[in-house]
Amino acid sequence: MRDDEVEFLAGYDPRHYERPAVTVDLVLMTIADGAPAALLIRRDEHPDLGLWALPGGFVRIDESLDDAARRVLSEKARMDGAYMEQLYSFGAVGRDPRMRIITVAYFALLPAERFAAALRAGPGLTLARIAAPGADGPATATDADGPLALAFDHAEILSLAVRRLRGKLDYSPVGFALLPDLFTLRQLQDVHEAISGMSLNKPAFRRRMLDKGWLEPTGERETGASFRPAELYRFKPAI
Amino acid sequence: MRDDEVEFLAGYDPRHYERPAVTVDLVLMTIADGAPAALLIRRDEHPDLGLWALPGGFVRIDESLDDAARRVLSEKARMDGAYMEQLYSFGAVGRDPRMRIITVAYFALLPAERFAAALRAGPGLTLARIAAPGADGPATATDADGPLALAFDHAEILSLAVRRLRGKLDYSPVGFALLPDLFTLRQLQDVHEAISGMSLNKPAFRRRMLDKGWLEPTGERETGASFRPAELYRFKPAI
């Protein structure tokens, strides 16, 4: 560092501005029972006490945004190893009544089986089914107990996550993050149908997927079916 | 607001955390002389004094992210009326040596003619040609004076902006933001070719564009050509 740069830094006072707080919020999604679902936490503090919220937390001064999201996944959602991707930053002035908070939303994907342990931990966590509307309109979350009211602007964040997932499905291999290591083409198609909300043509879907070069046949077959078992495939990471 | 909520807010101390600062940075792009270009400002302060940076500024405590981006467009780039869209948030810990700064990057589009007035304002502003690499790899900026060194992580932000623009070109009408109100199909194709870096088939391009329903023929013709003048079209906003 040059001398005049050191001088500059010494004279710089970062407290000239009143600063917004920064958080990350996580839309942790999966496909459960043939429909998109997201993990929600019941708020046990004001504001919005009792409503359901996305897992989130403040970004610490010495961690990157990605690190903060990864930490929230571990500490708040009690899971790890998820596919993660930054979604969008939300910064409306009144989105949190306590103070000015800007949140960087992430979306994360895991196969449904991975949620079981975390959900057993307590009634403060739920895996809510997401009713995804057509092009836009807010997504709505429902539980075994019925519709869930979401805290803050989390319904808006959730809606964007569903749209993003839909949009990326065709040209990126995100779908595989929702399946176990080995899976059948039918399972993959079920995931695509659940996310897109449309039923797909089976041979065409098979052709498209195989042509993309994302799949690697294992030669193994699924077990436990009372009919012809399907071949198991593995996701082939990019070359 | 309920009584217990008021009580909660009174007892809340937001100064428990050391907070990152939040800025917005603007990738203001256009097509100039058949190539993508972006507006850069020469830094006249440390750090990175003399290098070229994206126009940016701190997010004020009472303005949304979008408002902050709009203000930066007006105050730093001295322009208005641009198409704007949030790009991505960058939050690596050491991206600014002064202090922890998280920046929300926006990308903005305007026709090339709109830059003339701002560029006349002084030598601190330049419209740099962006050499766009293939799939990834950092974008490089060049001036009439040669290659430009970019401050902070702005080369990375610029690269992402170019990729985003490329990606959206086919399924969203962003291309029109780079053209005047009335334009010919050839001008539109030039914009697409400059951004995608590929030369396109003329009749096919015409068909695809007309089929999308984004275009409205005006019946007018361009003037000043020494050959058959092309019809002028207008962008038809969504229904």
Added chain:
DNA sequence: TGACATATGTTCGAATCGAAAATAAGTAAA
């Protein structure tokens, strides 16, 4: 051994797309 259910593969017509050729409409020079 045969019924059954689903996986897997094949075929065919419609739609899409790129390349090339044909036609149209201006300016400018002869």
Added chain:
DNA sequence: TTTACTTATTTTCGATTCGAACATATGTCA
């Protein structure tokens, strides 16, 4: 006035893609 020239616009044609229907394969189970 006519002709050459340049680019816009339309048409045509073959290759490719894609969805739907159909045909075949391969397991389990009665």
